[in-house]
Amino acid sequence: MPDRPITSHDVARLAGVSQSAVSRAFTPGASISAALHAKVKEAAARLGYQPNLLPRMMVQGRSGIVAVVIGGAYNPFHAATLEAFSRAIQTAGKRIMLVQAENDRALDEMVGELIGYRIDGVVSALSILSQEAADAISAHRIPVVTLNSGIITDYIHVVEIDNTSAGRAAADLMISRGATRLAYIGADSIASRARQAGFCAAVEDAGLPAALCLPGSLDHDGGLAAGREMLAAAVRPDGIFCVNDLTAIGVIDAFRLEGGLTIPGDAQIVGFDNIPASRWPGYNLTTIDQNVGRMAECAVERLDAASSDGSGQAICVDFTLLERGTTFP
Template structure:
């Protein structure tokens, strides 16, 4: 015989409170007294009651769900980011709806999925927003924050690493170490991360009189980095340093160099960007730019919740400083 499902009414009856009080007790923004909340939670525990978050969201118009849209989950940077978002949002009483986007631009189906479940906000990482997508989010009251990239024409807040400064610092670092012929492995050129990292690198090299250097697109992927390194060395075998726009493409580049018996860093130095956990593996020991992910995640959540709570200001691009993590992949040639 099927057991009767315990409802909020049963909890209210046992605790001697109203059903509305039970709903408030399980709300992330509870306005109920601690004494009453304790009484309700004890009654719920005794009965084995589990609230229905979707049903409660329909009643309160607060789903307690934040959507996170992420495309390149093969890049170890983004699973690390997702884990941090999940933990920090859980601390604040929110659930996460993860959308693994398969396109460069978030699709209509993915947007519809977020709308269908009445997410209160969305954090968009490595996929692009169209103006029509932004309009759909706005019409449905869904607040949006972009993470690790921005769009100058967007009305959405964004949190990014200060990529221009990072690119400059990496360029200065390689030249200070005595490198004369650096090259760059980029990501897709339609992303702010690539544009800004390249811009900073170009500016640093120009100050030192280097106005031309080779570049290849590594598409922020391992295979892309591997192929890009091959193309660079086919074009110029005197390259003495490669700045890769992210760590995973740096791993690909390093592995290509190893297949050619090119020593790192004795023959060619390699610098990455992100400082993912694999960067410290003994097989890579990669010097890389550390993105301050903890602060970036914290700031992105703060901006999103401020919007959700009605404290909206003009959209900002919030830039966070990082730092160079020096390991063993760069040679001092001075």
């Protein structure tokens, strides 16, 4: 074994073939006979050879790498999103670069840094919050697919559910179960605002008092704080829709542990995301499933198409309302 990195020339000498044959054996789709391919791979395995992808990246201008951007690890939905993205990217024959960011501004900076790696594109579970940030990201001319951001440019594509209809579905369900004092706990995102709009419209259409809208922080603490605020209110809501499941679980804990209330006897609660904890017997949370697996597949498919059609698109995926014990005893 030479005291240096093994090269394709070493493999060629051991296999008794040309260096170009070794190159073809490690190039997907290249013309090479099955017997010659097997001979080269056997020699490479004996030597422990792995091809250097950098020269091919320089020639083709593409690395086969997709950057996956996710938010904070505190939210199990981000873990589910990462798993779905990873599966879809690997199925497409590409490689993954994992990046963590907290907001649209961090995403802007990261896209600029990732250009040096010649990535094929970016898929992000984070929303882009502003047109200004979208324009800054687009200036890098790298295809980006986001989930539920709502902002589209020539280089930014969106895979989303109909968040307005999801909000309406949550309100309609609780109203049909007898709720008359509705509330929404949201967050600072385009998707959350759309859910709020649908929710409030359904409440208005039902002829009920306007829904109470409270800010949240997408985590358990935000739900706990909102729950305490509702417990202290003169008129306590009896139907609560939350921007995500962690928020809903925080509300449930506040109502049960600090308010001595029962769910759904004293208040119905609907979450969003269908994280594993939503199915735990202690919560059994009614929630809206975004079908993140299908969203990830569409995101990767959109990245491949983006390199040829040069225009941003929005793809809508169906959601599912899963009724459990927080709305139906």
